[in-house]
Amino acid sequence: MDIARTPATPDGNPHLADAPPPPTQPPVIRREDYRPFPWTVPQVRMDFRLGLAETVVRTELDVARNPQAEGTPVLRLNGDGLTPLEVLVDGEPLNSWVMEGPDLLVTLPGDAHTISIVTSIDPSANSQLMGLYASGGMLCTQCEAEGFRRITFFPDRPDVLSIYRVRMRGPQADFPVLLSNGDLVGEGTGEDGTHWAEWHDPWPKPSYLFALVAGDLVAQRDSFITMNGREVQLAIYVRPGDEGRTDHAMQSLKRSMKWDEEVFGREYDLGIFNIVAVSDFNMGAMENKGLNVFNTKYVLAEPDTATDGDYDAVEGVIAHEYFHNWSGNRVTCRDWFQLSLKEGFTVLRDQLFSQDMGSAAVKRIEDVRVLRSVQFPEDSGPLAHPIRPDSFREISNFYTATVYNKGAEVIRMMRTLAGPAAFRAGCDLYFDRHDGEAATCEDFVVAMEDGAGLDLTQFRRWYGQAGTPEVRVAVKAQANGVEVELAQATPTTPGQDAKEPVPIPLRVALHDRASGELGSETLLLLTEGEQRFTLPHAGIAPVLSINRGFSAPVVIRRALSAEDLVFLAAQDDDPFARYEAMQDLVVTHLLAAVQGDTGEQSGRAAIRQVLAAVLADEGIDDLMRGELLILPGETYLAEQLAVADPGRIHEAREALKGWLARELEAEFVALHARASGADAGFTAAAKGARKVKTQALVFLAAGNPALAARMAAAQYDAAVTMTDRQGALMVLAGLDTPERTGKLLDFYQRHRDNALVIDKWFALQAQSLHPNTLSHVQALAQHPDFTLRNPNRARSLFMAFAGNPHAFHASGGEGYRMVADTILALDPINPQTAARFVPPLGRWRRIEPVRAGLMRAELERIATAPSLSRDTFEQVSRSLG
């Protein structure tokens, strides 16, 4: 028998090397160990015989020695759970391969060869949703970061770029639509009701950008003419029945294409751009070349089932993935440590796009709110890492708010330093210089230095240092101006004890409280540990407005009087600074209240005064008003304390909300009535009206629950948009009122056929302020519609719960146990998703001792479970370490 055709089995197979026993701990991969791959793979030809339970893949690789790397005759092809059914070298069954753990090693005699490998996979058994998997009868792939190795043996690393030709064949009835990257170059019918298609992608790409989709899908089609007059065929593929819900996604795509041409000079580079919506997906979406695959959550939107927030999220994610075509695909990453090269940059690009599409000020505040509530806690906890990490065990754990959102802030600071025109020149040079390459963060910085004319020597520290810098501000009035004294310090983070000063660009203005005169803005660049600046000032009551527009991702510590904060909140010409002054007032008051300070009455009065002004101010639109009405979140408040008591924070925040609502009840009721008169359209005014309407109910629910319940029920009944319906139901779900059950049931029955809305139904109850949330979630986990196998559904219940402080931090530790049980149940099904539930428990060091002990005990219980995934093992051990 032909030995090379024998599947490798552990017993007596000559192809199994004498590998060491499997390690008890997954190995650490280090950035400094990067070496170029010894082989290039210029061309890949793949042939798929599609089936839900068995897909057979034949892959042909043209390989050649890489002149840029140290030579070796051994070619390592990564695999993950694969068995080679056949290995040919130049068409011959050469007996020159062995398995080493999951990988296939082939020893090659010459400088260039063709390797042909056959593998077989069972997509229906793939619950990890990495590689080729089945979702609702269709087949699709997810290869980033290391999923391609679950399809075939390959050098599955982003610095190996190849041109792919993909042929697939399958039963036409099951898979009427056959898609892959690039251009469709042939299709036809075969025997026994099969058909086939062949796709060719002319752009060299790493394996993580490979995609294949096969299924019963319908397309919404459109086209786009590029800046150079080329026509691009656009299609969004969804399940039959969903085709009426893709309009907003299509419009968002066309707006993104236009914007990237106008603002970044980037043109699309293929004749086809396809998007496919999939309901089982680990993340938001994926930028596969010419074939983006999306979570349905970020494609499907119509007024009856999607909120205004959902609409904005669809637009943002469509833009993000489209923008990756240049920032990620044309210029890709050399290794996964450089992930922020594509993700941070692309997040900045999608943020700037969304700023231009709607209210720039509101978008900026929303982005800062996310950064502070997700990234700041990450940066101050056990999982802190630089935007360019130095090591990992499982790369999936590093798709984080730090790499994405702080990464975007770091590039935004370069833009602030350079100004938009020079920044554009730096970006142009970067794209030009590295087109077709796998680049590093350092390459980006050098291009920005050369193209924008910046010296970023010290700035590079932002890439290597974890932790959120704190800036202390002192202001001293002098004869001819004001002296601003700034001092920066970055707290230590795991593995980084000594921190160096980073350059911090701070947009500032000096206003005068006495005259109400507003000063003009200047940019201060804090580079030292301590530094003094003198600003001219003629008035008598200077008030410093600092970090305007959130020009740097830092924590500002300033000791402003309540009068100064009230002044800034009411008068500052920078909308972010107004928001910030209000947040400061509330944070100061609540932290005092939490620490038992009883002299906080004046703080309350100042907040009431500002809030009343926000409710009355006709100079701000409702979208901004709605933003200003959002009180700082409990996680952000906890973040301000070395050790927090989540129970007290919750009580203090609810007490303030209730007091404000009682003080301003008439104003909130009037706001709700006024906003209820707005139309159901998508103008800023109509969206703003919906936003303040529900905000008013949120306050009233804390101050006058009976009234709020009546108003929310009425809003629910009158709702013609999901925004109004969900807003009302969210408020009702938190109240112990008869309306609650009826409306929850109505909502379920009305939307039971729409999975994305049923996700909302689960999430609303898990996020609720209701005192029995914990037992509600326990019951919902038994609901026939609940499953851990669908990531959206799993997150809708348990991520929502883990983000609900009063329930998660229930004093007996039941919340912690529930999340730990979820991790243990989910880990064998979908480790990538399971590991994402670890960070909430990992916060234990910053929580009061009794709860901290309970959290830690749950982490230890997970750690001792047998056969944990790499993903969960890494997150749990870092959290305990």
Ligand code: TRP
């Ligand atoms: N690159 C994707 C993005 O646009 C992220 C992503 C999608 C991903 N699916 C994934 C990352 C699966 C890891 C695993 O941000």
Ligand code: ZN
């Ligand atoms: Zn991305």
